[in-house]
Amino acid sequence: MPPKKASSSSSKEKKQITPSSKPEYEFLGPPGAVGMITILPLITYGLYFNCRPGFGCIPAYWDSKDGFWPSIGSNPMSYPSDIWAFIKSTWDTQAFDVYSSFIAFLFVCYFVVPGKVIEGAVVGGIGGPKMKDRANHRLKYKVNALRTLMLIVVMVIGTLYTKGVEPFLFLHDHFLGLVTASLFWTFGVSIFVYIWSFLPDEMGNPKILSCGGNTGNMIYDFMIGRELNPRLSYSKHSTFDIKYFVELRPGLIGWILLNFGMACKQYHDLGRITNSMILVQLFEAFYVVDSLWNESAVLTTMDITTDGFGFMLANGLLTWLPMNYSLQARYLASFPIDxxxxxxxxxxxxxxxxxxxxxxxxxxxxxxxxxxxxxxxxxxxxxxxxxxxxxxxxxxxxxxxxxxxxxxxxxxxxxxxxxxxxxxxxxxxxxxxxxxxxxxxxxxxxxxxxxxxxxxxxxxxxxxxxxxxxxxx
Incomplete structure (x- = not known):
């Protein structure tokens, strides 16, 4: 709950930076929030279940013999039992350890890899009349995502030179487990930042909340994001911005690593890389490099300046982006096209x-x-x-x-x-x-x-x- 009113002048300042906004719901309000929290993970699983090695992919046409689901089989009862078999096997301890180690590595790199510290845009730049009751200020961010990616590329090249493509086949063979691991992190981070938003900062002040995430409805605020820029202080003048860290690093870098693992799978099976796989790798890697090269540009986007950080962004960046955007490479690994x-x-x-x-x-x-x-x-x-x-x-x-x-x-x-x-x-x-x-x-x-x-x-x-x-x- 928002902090109680006090008679001191400092309490008035606290009230200014943490307004209690009236419920102005988006995404169909609380019912939509429940739907997003439950349906989005199921979509990610569904894209795997309906397009995977050994079972095929949903076709773009109706087959009069096998029906619309020839990869599942002509017997309708085979689909539920097949899904249930996969649900029981979604947990993969090795995949969880790998995904968690990846997040931990990126976290360490944020601090140890050199990077320029710059100011972002004014926080809350879009918010209408409500912004009159808020504290407009600029936050500082460390820009080093591209250098982190360069370090990872060097490590990948070293692994290829010494061990070949075999270590990267893990990304294809344990993909389902990686999906589950990413969802574990999605819910873990979302729960943490929601609880964190109720705690005062290091100066004893209430957190700056997003205009749309302070409705008072727990489910909706959890989904949309209650706090605007959740941060952890690690020194007197330095903070770690959780939303900014998640915005570019795990999703974008994880995406091209998964793509690379799918290319290694195709090379392992075919002994070559098809021209379709080459283009997918180049285009999507170029998009990621371009985004990281222009890392400072993200500081002017709605994600950073206006939207709170909750399940919606956490799922989009930790699960949805890397697991669903790598779909083309995963498809071509199993169904190569020249x-x-x-x-x-x-x-x-x-x-x-x-x-x-x-x-x-x-x-x-x-x-x-x-x-x-x-x-x-x-x-x-x-x-x-x-x-x-x-x-x-x-x-x-x-x-x-x-x-x-x-x-x-x-x-x-x-x-x-x-x-x-x-x-x-x-x-x-x-x-x-x-x-x-x-x-x-x-x-x-x-x-x-x-x-x-x-x-x-x-x-x-x-x-x-x-x-x-x-x-x-």
Whole structure:
């Protein structure tokens, strides 16, 4: 429960930074929170159960002989018993030890690997009138995720040179156990940060809470995230930001490590790597490296500035991202595909166009926020002033659509699935899910912007008409 009121002036300050927000639910409120907590893990398991070695993948067509589930068998009763057999075998002690060691290694690297300490954006930059009752301030972050990845790459190369691909086959053979281990960490971290949000900080002040995660409903606040930036103090002037650590490291680095394990499996079985697997490896690794190279850019995103840290983000970054985004590589490890030259060209073109839009738009926004309109790199960009003092870009990438970066992001997601062909819809789960996610995120973001900017936002929308796809949506 929120701290009780006191008569001292310091208590008034505490009240200012921990407002008791009225319930303004998203994701269908508490029932939706229960659904996310239960259904999201089941989806991750389902993607494994319905696309795995020895059983096949759900096909993209109806087979009159075997039905829609030829990989499961024509007898409907075989499906439940098969699932139950896998549920009983989901716990894998070795996989849990490996996943936990991975998290511990990243934790140590955060402190020992050199990195620049920088200031982030103003915390809570989007929140509407509620932000008048909050303390706007900047937090400091250590930027060293890319160097951590470089260290891991050196270790992987050393292992390949001395022991070959065999050690990395573990990632394929124990994938189900790794899913369970990641979920164990997801729930563990989520429970910890929820309880942690009720405890005062090292100065005895209540924690700064997210505007949407302080509704008073335990299940909903647990899911959406109660505290804005849960941190652990390890010295007088230094803190460890849990949300920032989880944001880029376990999910993104774990994703490409799993991909690499799937490529090793294909090489072990075939004696070579197919061109489809090569493209998936290159595209997705490039996305990760690019994200870590631009690590500071994440500090201006809603995840860091506005959203609380709870089950939704924890599951998305510790389980959903590495386990589900590696689906294409896992598919190709079991069902290898050699692409034709035309197929190859289509995939390359889709990836390049998507990246050009994504990085161009995000880079332009980040430069404008960091250096202002007078900076040389922002010369010629048009913007409109708002009553709250913010500037909204109305030219360049952001003059074509209000969320043009989402289009580039989605095209890249599609390019990662195209190498898998069209035999099964399973490898296309990510771009399908991602399209729904991006539209929802766009609606959610624009609702918050409307609350913040009011009539200025309506004027902005008249200038920049399109939401994501110019002339379409």
């Amino acid at each position: 692409m034709t030259p035309f197929h190859f060209f289509i995939v390359i073109a889709t990836q390049c166009i998507g990246y050009y839009i994504f990085r161009g738009a995000n880079g332009q926004k980040d430069n404008f926020r960091r250096y202002g309109a007078s900076a040389p790199q922002n010369k010629g960009l048009k913007y409109m002033e708002t009553a709250v003092g913010s500037k909204l870009l109305i030219s360049g990438w952001w003059g074509t659509a209000r969320h043009i970066n989402y289009l580039g992001d989605w095209l890249m997601a599609l390019a990662w699935s195209l190498p898998c062909g069209i035999s099964s819809p399973i490898p296309y789960f990510y771009p399908i899910y991602f399209a729904v996610l991006l539209v929802h995120r766009q609606l959610r973001d624009e609702e918050k912007c409307h609350k913040k900017y009011g009539k200025d936002w309506e004027k902005y929308c008249e200038i920049v008409r399109w939401r994501i796809i110019p002339y379409i949506y």
